[in-house]
Amino acid sequence: MPGTVDPFSIATFERDGQSIPVVVAGGRAHDLRTVLPDLIRTTDLFSQWDANLDEIARYLADHPVGDDAGIDPSALRPLPPVQPVGAVIAAGANYREHVLQLSVAHKLGRSDATDEELRVEAAQEIDERARVGHPYVWAGLSSAVSGARDDIHLPEVGENVDWELELGVVISRPGFGISLEEAGDYIAGYTICNDLSIRSLIPRRDVAMMGTDWFRSKNAPGFYPTGPYLTPARFIDDVSELRIQLWVNGEIKQDATVDDLLFDVPQLISYVSAHVPLEAGDMLITGSPAGNGSHFGRFLQAGDIVEATITGLGTQRNAVIGRTGQLPPWYAQGNRTAP
Structure with a gap:
């Protein structure tokens, strides 16, 4: 990535009923169509993802973020960032601990097992699944x-x-x-x-x-x-x-x-x-x-x-x-x- 730039994120906001693809940096949102004129939606970034990120980084380096720059994201409704939404x-x-909790909460195992026994037996099954399962x-x-x-x-x-x-x-x-x-x-x-x-x-x-x-x-x-x-x-x-x-x-x-x-x-x-x-x-x-x-x-x-x-x-x-x-x-x- 050219130069040094602080981290930024990609988002989509709704303003006046319209969907706006933006880059968010330093607490401000910039319309990505200003940075990349051919872009319509955030999915357009994926055609050349790394190159487009580099271009965004150059733009942010040339346009220091200030209180009067861009848009205040808190004033807009966030849509799912990838538009249109994919699969x-x-x-x-x-998550190991999550599975252990569910195993105990739903009594997944021997009907006569105590909660501690269910947890121990579930842990053994989980670790085996992580090793050779899917x-x-x-x-x-x-x-x-x-x-x-x-x-x-x-x-x-x-x-x-x-x-x-x-x-x-x-x-x-x-x-x-x-x-x-x-x-x-x-x-x-x-x-x-x-x-x-x-x-x-x-x-x-x-x-x-x-x-x-x-x-x-x-x-x-x-x-x-x-x-x-x-x-x-x-x-x-x-x-x-x-x-x-x-x-x-x-x-x-x-x-x-x-x-x-x-x-x-x-x-x-x-x-x-x-x-x-x-x-x-x-x-x-x-x-x-x-x-x-x-x-x-x-x-x-x-x-x-x-x-x-x-x-x-x-x-x-x-x-x-x-x-x-x-x-x-x-x-x-x-x-x-x-x-």
């Missing part, structure tokens, strides 16, 4: 992705809406069959994603042989609050040291570092790309650390305020809005009981 590829059960991954819908300050609307169907703050990895270029050694070359940067879950809709007791139902439990409108920023990978020295924190009504619930991952970022990229092609702008969310509502027996309620941050990636603040009481027609007009 969401989600890794589950990928990540657990599913796909989310881009239509469920929302902004860092958007409201969280409790769904009309389902109970026990849970928080799951995660590190998001944004892919910089297409790739298939990526090796561990090459994985870092496919990382554009990092962002924040809260992978919300409707816990009561995860199991499918009516078709038990099918197991879990991530489609209906993970993809309600706004269930992936993302951003506010995409921080380029070149500004993150050690991903494992990033601190993940989430509060509900000012009470800390999640507080961990990324070094508790069972499968790290290069492993996830290599595994996912062994099965599906990755595209520029896809977001791989890497799993949630311990401290979910399932552990506390406390889930999101109308009026809650969820705040979240990851080192160097900005802050989210989402208000929880209650149900309207209007069931979807599938349930309201049929003989089917809402699960």
